Every structure is written in C-alpha cells, then in structure tokens.
Amino acid sequence: MTQKEWETDEDMMMHKYEVHKKLTGWVIEKLKEEGISAKRTRGNDSNGDILLINPDDIPRVKEIVCQIQNKYNH
Numbered sequence: 001m002t003q004k005e006w007e008t009d010e011d012m013m014m015h016k017y018e019v020h021k022k023l024t025g026w027v028i029e030k031l032k033e034e035g036i037s038a039k040r041t042r043g044n045d046s047n048g049d050i051l052l053i054n055p056d057d058i059p060r061v062k063e064i065v066c067q068i069q070n071k072y073n074h
Contacts, residue, residue: 024049027068031057034064 006012024040028050031038037053038061045051052061 020049027065030064030068031061034060036061036064 004012004015006015028038028040031050031052036057038050038057039053041047041049041051052058
C-alpha cells in the first residue's frame with residue numbers, strides 16, 4: 001500500500017481526525033442496531049470516545065468490537 005502524499009501536515013491530521021470521527025459514529029450506529037445505547041464523549045475524555053449508557057452492556061460491546069476488528073483487520 002502506498003502512502004498518500006499530503007500537501008501539509010495539517011491536511012494529514014485533518015484526514016485522520018475525519019476518519020476517526022466517522023469510525024466512532026459508525027461504531028455507535030452498530031451498537032444501536034444491537035439495542036445498546038451509547039453516545040459520543042466530548043472534551044478528550046480519557047476513558048474513550050464512546051460512552052455506554054448501561055454499564056451492563058460492556059461484555060456485549062467488547063464482543064461486538066472484537067467481531068468488527070476480526071472482520072476488518074484480517
């Protein structure tokens with residue numbers, strides 16, 4: 001895979017943030033499809049980018065994230 005040539009470092013950083021933003025929203029939508037309430041965090045939360053409304057959903061969310069990683073990283 002070739003690395004894209006960016007005009008500026010800022011262009012590269014903006015692209016990375018845009019991808020991250022879209023990925024976070026996509027994961028929240030996937031969780032919603034599974035009946036799991038979640039929302040995007042703000043303020044560079046050190047606990048992560050997605051807040052689960054019900055802590056009891058954590059084991060299922062870990063399973064879903066693992067499935068996503070296996071599907072798209074292999």
